[in-house]
Amino acid sequence: xxxxxxxxxxxxxxxxxxxxxxxxxxxxxxxxxxxxxxxxxxxxxxxxxxxxxxxxxxxxxxxxxxxxxxxxxxxxxxxxxxxxxxxxxxxxxxxxxxxxxxxxxxxxxxxxxxxxxxxxxxxxxxxxxxxxxxxxxxxxxxxxxxxxxxxxxxxxxxxxxxxxxxxxxxxxxxxxxxxxxxxxxxxxxxxxxxxxxxxxxxxxxxxxxxxxxxxxxxxxxxxxxxxxxxxxxxxxxxxxxxxxxxxxxxxxxxxxxxxxxxxxxxxxxxxxxxxxxxxxxxxxxxxxxxxxxxxxxxxxxxxxxxxxxxxxxxxxxxxxxxxxxxxxxxxxxxxxxxxxxxxxxxxxxxxxxxxxxxxxxxxxxxxxxxxxxxxxxxxxxxxxxxxxxxxxxxxxxxxxxxxxxxxxxxxxxxxxxxxxxxxxxxxxxxxxxxxxxxxxxxxxxxxxxxxxxxxxxxxxxxxxxxxxxxxxxxxxxxxxxxxxxxxxxx
Amino acid sequence: xxxxxxxxxxxxxxxxxxxxxxxxxxxxxxxxxxxxxxxxxxxxxxxxxxxxxxxxxxxxxxxxxxxxxxxxxxxxxxxxxxxxxxxxxxxxxxxxxxxxxxxxxxxxxxxxxxxxxxxxxxxxxxxxxxxxxxxxxxxxxxxxxxxxxxxxxxxxxxxxxxxxxxxxxxxxxxxxxxxxxxxxxxxxxxxxxxxxxxxxxxxxxxxxxxxxxxxxxxxxxxxxxxxxxxxxxxxxxxxxxxxxxxxxxxxxxxxxxxxxxxxxxxxxxxxxxxxxxxxxxxxxxxxxxxxxxxxxxxxxxxxxxxxxxxxxxxxxxxxxxxxxxxxxxxxxxxxxxxxxxxxxxxxxxxxxxxxxxxxxxxxxxxxxxxxxxxxxxxxxxxxxxxxxxxxxxxxxxxxxxxxxxxxxxxxxxxxxxxxxxxxxxxxxxxxxxxxxxxxxxxxxxxxxxxxxxxxxxxxxxxxxxxxxxxxxxxxxxxxxxxxxxxxxxxxxxxx
Numbered sequence: 001x002x003x004x005x006x007x008x009x010x011x012x013x014x015x016x017x018x019x020x021x022x023x024x025x026x027x028x029x030x031x032x033x034x035x036x037x038x039x040x041x042x043x044x045x046x047x048x049x050x051x052x053x054x055x056x057x058x059x060x061x062x063x064x065x066x067x068x069x070x071x072x073x074x075x076x077x078x079x080x081x082x083x084x085x086x087x088x089x090x091x092x093x094x095x096x097x098x099x100x101x102x103x104x105x106x107x108x109x110x111x112x113x114x115x116x117x118x119x120x121x122x123x124x125x126x127x128x129x130x131x132x133x134x135x136x137x138x139x140x141x142x143x144x145x146x147x148x149x150x151x152x153x154x155x156x157x158x159x160x161x162x163x164x165x166x167x168x169x170x171x172x173x174x175x176x177x178x179x180x181x182x183x184x185x186x187x188x189x190x191x192x193x194x195x196x197x198x199x200x201x202x203x204x205x206x207x208x209x210x211x212x213x214x215x216x217x218x219x220x221x222x223x224x225x226x227x228x229x230x231x232x233x234x235x236x237x238x239x240x241x242x243x244x245x246x247x248x249x250x251x252x253x254x255x256x257x258x259x260x261x262x263x264x265x266x267x268x269x270x271x272x273x274x275x276x277x278x279x280x281x282x283x284x285x286x287x288x289x290x291x292x293x294x295x296x297x298x299x300x301x302x303x304x305x306x307x308x309x310x311x312x313x314x315x316x317x318x319x320x321x322x323x324x325x326x327x328x329x330x331x332x333x334x335x336x337x338x339x340x341x342x343x344x345x346x347x348x349x350x351x352x353x354x355x356x357x358x359x360x361x362x363x364x365x366x367x368x369x370x371x372x373x374x375x376x377x378x379x380x381x382x383x384x385x386x387x388x389x390x391x392x393x394x395x396x397x398x399x400x401x402x403x404x405x406x407x408x409x410x411x412x413x414x415x416x417x418x419x420x421x422x423x424x425x426x427x428x429x430x431x432x433x434x435x436x437x438x439x440x441x442x443x444x445x446x447x448x449x450x451x452x453x454x455x456x457x458x459x460x461x462x463x464x465x466x467x468x469x470x471x472x473x474x475x476x477x478x479x480x481x482x483x484x485x486x487x488x489x490x
Numbered sequence: 491x492x493x494x495x496x497x498x499x500x501x502x503x504x505x506x507x508x509x510x511x512x513x514x515x516x517x518x519x520x521x522x523x524x525x526x527x528x529x530x531x532x533x534x535x536x537x538x539x540x541x542x543x544x545x546x547x548x549x550x551x552x553x554x555x556x557x558x559x560x561x562x563x564x565x566x567x568x569x570x571x572x573x574x575x576x577x578x579x580x581x582x583x584x585x586x587x588x589x590x591x592x593x594x595x596x597x598x599x600x601x602x603x604x605x606x607x608x609x610x611x612x613x614x615x616x617x618x619x620x621x622x623x624x625x626x627x628x629x630x631x632x633x634x635x636x637x638x639x640x641x642x643x644x645x646x647x648x649x650x651x652x653x654x655x656x657x658x659x660x661x662x663x664x665x666x667x668x669x670x671x672x673x674x675x676x677x678x679x680x681x682x683x684x685x686x687x688x689x690x691x692x693x694x695x696x697x698x699x700x701x702x703x704x705x706x707x708x709x710x711x712x713x714x715x716x717x718x719x720x721x722x723x724x725x726x727x728x729x730x731x732x733x734x735x736x737x738x739x740x741x742x743x744x745x746x747x748x749x750x751x752x753x754x755x756x757x758x759x760x761x762x763x764x765x766x767x768x769x770x771x772x773x774x775x776x777x778x779x780x781x782x783x784x785x786x787x788x789x790x791x792x793x794x795x796x797x798x799x800x801x802x803x804x805x806x807x808x809x810x811x812x813x814x815x816x817x818x819x820x821x822x823x824x825x826x827x828x829x830x831x832x833x834x835x836x837x838x839x840x841x842x843x844x845x846x847x848x849x850x851x852x853x854x855x856x857x858x859x860x861x862x863x864x865x866x867x868x869x870x871x872x873x874x875x876x877x878x879x880x881x882x883x884x885x886x887x888x889x890x891x892x893x894x895x896x897x898x899x900x901x902x903x904x905x906x907x908x909x910x911x912x913x914x915x916x917x918x919x920x921x922x923x924x925x926x927x928x929x930x931x932x933x934x935x936x937x938x939x940x941x942x943x944x945x946x947x948x949x950x951x952x953x954x955x956x957x958x959x960x961x962x963x964x965x966x967x968x969x970x971x972x973x974x975x976x977x978x979x980x981x982x983x984x985x
Contacts, residue, residue: 393632394625403621403669404560407682410669418669422662429658430651433635437647441639476558483559 009072013063014079015131016056017087021124024049025117032113039106046102046116050094053123057087069488071133075195078133081485082271085336086130086264089343093260094123096347096464097253099456104249104359108155115155119253122148126261135184135194135222138265142180145261146173146229149254153246161362165245172238176228183221190214199273208276219274220284226269229262231311232318233292240299243311249359251307252350255314256343263321263339267332270325271489278326285326290420292319297427306364306435310349313390313432316424317342323421324405327412329486334404336482341389341397341471348386348464352379355453369439371446378458379451382465384436389468391432392425397471404479491543492552494534495566498576498612501531506605509598517596524587524601528608532580535573544573545966547973548686548752550618561681562672565618570966571751571821572615575744578828579615581948582740583608586733588945589836591843594731600641604733607633611741619685620668620753627749628661630742634734642729649722649729656722660712664749667705671757674698689757696760703761707754707769713746716769716806717776720799727795732839735791739798740832744824747805751821755809755974759981766810770893773806774900781910785917790841790848793918794834797874800907801827807904808889811896814975819888821967826881826956830874833949837867840942844935850918855927859935864923866938866946871915873953876908881956 012019028045031037061084069080105115125144132138150173154166188194190212191202199219203211224235231239243251270278296315303309321342324335356372356379357364373380389396402425409418471478505527509520538544543551548569556562583604587595594600610633613626631654638650672682675692694702712719723743727735755762780800787793801823808820840863841856842848857864869880876882886908893901927933938946956963 388632394628399625399628400557403665404557406665407560407669407672410666411673411676418666422666426655426659426662429654433651433654437639437650441636441650442647443640474556476556479557479559 008074011063011072013056013059014072014077015128016059017053017091018124018127018131020053020056021049021120021127024052025120025124028113028117028120039112042113042116043102043106046120047098049120050091050098053091054095057084057091060084060087071197075198076134076137077131078196079131080268081488082264082268083131085481085485086261087127089260089264089340090123090126090130090257093253093256093343093347094119096344096460097256097351099454099460100249100351100354100359101253103454104247104354107360111155115152118148118152118155122146122152123257126257129261130264132265133196135187135196139177139181139184141261142225142229143177145258146177149258152250152254153242155250156247156360156362159245159247159360159362161245162247163245165242165362168238169242173228176225176235179221179228180225183218183223183225186218186221187215190218196268196273200275203273203276208280211277211280216277216280220281223266223269223281223284226262226266227288227318227322229258230266230318230321231315232288232322233295233315234288236292236295236312236315236318239314240303240308240311243307244305244364245362247360247362248307248350248357248364249354252347252354255311255350256346259314259318260339260343263325263335266322267325267335271329271332271486275489281326285322286414286417289319289323289326289417292316292322293420293424297424300431301427303431304366306353306366306369309366309431309435310346313428314346316428317390319424320402320405320421323409323414323417327409327414329489330483331405331408331412332489333479333482333486334401334408336485337475337478338401338405340478340482341401341468344464344467344471345386345389345398348382348461348468349390351457351461351464352383352386355379355457356448356451366435366438368448369435370442370444371448372439375448376451376453379453379461380440382461384440385465385468387432387436389472391428395469395472397468397475400472400475400479491538491541491568494537495551495568495616497534498531498616499566499609501527501534502605502609502612506602506609509602509605512598514598517598520598520601521587521590521595524605525584527605528580528584528587531608531612532577532584535577535580538568538573539577539966543568545570545969547970548572548618550685550687552618553685556621561679561683562621563619563683563685564622565685566616566622567618567686568616570968570970571748574821574825574963574966575615575741575748576612578744578825579608579611579741582736582828582832585832585945585948586736586836589736589839589942590731590733591839594641594733597641599636600731600733603633603637604737607637607737611737611745614745615748620671620689621684623749623753624661624664624668627664627745628658630745631657634738634742637734638726638730641731641734644729645725646729649725652722653726656712656719660709660719662709663705664709667702667709670698670702670705686752692757694758699758699760700764701761703754703758703765706758707750707765710746710749710754711769711806713749714743714802714806715746715799716772716803717779717799718772720776720780723799724792724795727798727835728789728792732835732842735835735839736832739794739835740828743798743802744828747802747809747820747824750809751817751974755812756977759977760985762812762978763981763985766812770807770810770897770900773803773810774904775803776800777803777807777904777907778910781907781914784914785910787914788850790838790850790918790922791835793850793914794831794838797911797914798827798831800911801831801874804886804889804904804907807893807897807900811889811893812975812978813892813896814971816889816892816896817974818964818967818971819885819892821971822956822960822963823885823889825963826873826885829949829952829956830870830882833870833946833953834874836946836949837863837870840938841935845931850921852929853922853932854929855923855925856932856935857923858927859933860937862937862943866950867923868919869950870953871919873957875911875915879957881953881960884956884960
């Protein structure tokens with residue numbers, strides 16, 4: 001017997017992770033406003049919520065195995081490989097960052113619950129975003145996610161930089177959202193569709209050469225809206241200020257979750273919607289990649305604030321990841337590999353920053369690292385591993401990801417891009433080694449304050465550093481997974 | 491044999507981890523552990539030396555599927571040239587661990603870095619494909635960065651960053667070359683196969699061969715270093731600690747020449763034939779330029795650094811001539827330069843530990859207070875100049891003889907390098923060791939103690955041994971040099 005719900009495709013397993021996170025947020029909200037709860041209860045409720053989300057993602061895998069790629073909720077929600085990998089990555093980002101955002105939130109008086117709710121809400125939004133088939137759902141997911149992030153950036157009200165970061169992020173973020181929704185509108189006006197698969201069907205129907213200019217501009221606007229979230233140049237202006245101003249304990253989460261979900265959506269757009277007309281976007285993508293890599297490298301060389309340096313390095317990495325997404329299906333798989341390894345290193349770096357400088361701090365000058373080696377060898381070594389990983393030194397995952405990405409680009413004969421990307425890697429060795437020099441090599445009489453590391457933090461950092469090395473030595477599994485993702489789109 | 495090959499990687503790595511895991515309270519353990527483990531590696535290299543593989547061409551003995559979907563493999567193998575270089579590197583690591591003074595021997599990071607360096611060096615010499623070669627080539631940088639950065643001289647920041655950026659800039663070209671080769675290989679083999687066996691059967695067009703030769707050789711030449719890409723070397727040597735200098739001059743410079751012999755020439759021979767004249771001219775400029783600049787130096791370490799540029803110029807001249815004798819000479823010269831330059835840097839380190847200066851002008855008459863040291867220094871200087879009967883002569887003579895048929899003028903000019911070498915080495919000896927003891931501080935210098943004598947003695951012995959019985963070391967490289975020169979003459983005749 002098929003009811004109306006089956007025809008419409010109601011299936012709560014598909015949005016299970018989103019619902020679980022929302023439920024957790026609501027439980028937290030109700031519990032804290034009705035009875036006075038001790039902090040540890042909040043902590044375990046949050047943790048339980050996140051672990052249930054992990055379980056919900058597993059359920060989605062089961063559904064995918066039985067149903068394959070299919071859409072639900074009258075073609076609003078999509079279950080495909082991108083959605084699954086996106087879910088896994090977002091949940092992993094949440095899980096890996098739990099320690100630092102918990103520690104940060106518990107330090108903000110009276111706002112602990114708000115912070116937790118904001119984080120859970122944003123994650124649920126980004127989960128919705130990677131699940132979305134319809135562009136409007138994409139927009140809704142993105143907004144739920146981003147608005148929580150704007151608030152998170154300014155949560156430390158006493159700090160002027162934090163307020164500035166929040167305001168800048170909000171204003172520029174809203175502008176990007178405007179562009180995104182304008183793009184969706186343009187596509188709808190010209191093609192009367194607003195879905196990922198619908199776009200590709202419509203384009204193949206009218207023929208790639210007959211695609212109206214309005215819909216091309218609309219698609220570019222959608223892409224620009226997403227590129228803003230990943231801080232690719234020339235849409236990168238917010239990133240350094242927001243990274244610098246926001247509470248350090250949150251930046252790792254803020255940076256990684258937005259990047260993961262936006263890149264997954266971009267990858268799906270490139271693999272599905274734009275597959276017939278991707279050549280038309282080559283010039284645009286090439287320009288964005290070259291600009292990101294050059295601007296990022298140029299500005300990163302003379303930063304004295306580490307968070308800004310990592311922000312500009314993020315601009316470079318966005319260029320790298322984009323260079324895979326825009327060239328071929330194998331490139332997309334290489335990009336997903338790159339994205340995963342980069343996220344691991346990024347979270348590791350920001351966890352270390354928040355341990356050293358305190359979770360609520362905003363500025364983090366390179367000189368703060370001076371004397372770190374004497375105080376704490378564990379942090380210095382893992383920090384060096386993460387930095388060398390981002391720089392792309394062999395024996396770390398950064399090298400493997402760069403290698404497969406560049407190989408793909410070379411097979412497309414994009415020699416200019418290869419040259420620019422490689423030059424930025426050389427420049428990268430200059431500014432990634434600088435913090436290592438200050439932390440580990442330079443002789444100094446500076447002593448930094450006694451650093452206390454919790455065991456959970458130590459476990460987390462060890463895991464991330466281990467993954468960085470492991471994926472550099474034996475990358476086979478992750479490459480297979482990223483290849484599995486795109487196999488249906490060949 | 492596969493086990494031995496793997497152990498060449500794992501033993502140094504394990505020993506480095508062991509040193510890092512020992513608490514700082516047991517400082518005295520660091521050096522013995524390092525010495526014991528590098529002795530094990532040395533024994534392994536000796537074992538390979540007496541096996542069948544030590545006289546053969548490169549043979550892949552170990553395969554490991556690295557990334558399945560791309561068909562990327564990690565291949566490890568061994569050849570005659572690799573065996574000699576492995577032996578040299580484990581000997582120099584062993585002796586440099588033995589030679590370092592108290593301030594370094596009790597430092598965990600220092601010993602650990604040297605052992606990590608040993609791991610990466612062994613990796614370079616046994617890697618059987620372009621990917622693993624590149625991985626180990628780059629991995630060399632990490633321990634060198636810390637060795638130079640933490641234990642270097644006053645200007646170490648500048649020198650370290652210069653060293654790293656030069657090398658990374660060069661290795662980017664090797665990286666792009668690797669990618670290019672892999673993509674070409676994908677078109678033929680349907681997988682990114684870049685192991686040396688596949689590459690030797692890979693058909694590539696003349697223009698591809700030229701591009702790839704340029705990409706790889708440029709990267710390797712920075713490491714050699716050849717004029718005008720040499721400027722990082724003097725800075726690096728002056729600022730590096732003694733053990734770092736020994737390994738830098740003794741082994742790291744050989745990595746560049748090794749890469750050219752292993753990759754650039756056999757696989758991209760057409761490119762080699764196109765550009766070999768350019769390389770030859772640059773290397774002869776390097777020979778003369780390095781020697782002349784060495785004469786003008788006032789710092790002994792910088793002087794030896796410039797002499798290294800000059801000596802590595804001979805290696806590159808021999809390689810670019812492409813004759814059987816000259817290639818053989820080039821490989822032997824690589825080994826010889828590793829021995830003599832290593833010994834010279836060690837000797838400079840000894841006196842630097844005593845006087846904390848390396849200025850030639852602050853010495854004079856040291857022979858009176860340190861007679862044994864003076865004798866060994868003179869012996870090593872003669873070996874470096876290339877006195878017949880010592881090792882330096884063998885390689886240089888073979889190179890000059892082999893190159894003469896290809897480059898008559900260039901070889902004649904290069905021969906003057908030997909004369910210039912005599913000037914800078916003997917003049918230095920004269921200023922440092924002979925004459926009256928004018929400086930008060932030099933009067934109470936202690937002569938070499940037992941540890942120092944033991945650490946320099948094997949090198950002195952080797953100089954003499956190779957000098958009077960060169961055909962023993964030659965027997966290991968005949969096969970490889972023969973194959974290389976055959977490949978070159980085959981391409982030359984088809985051209």
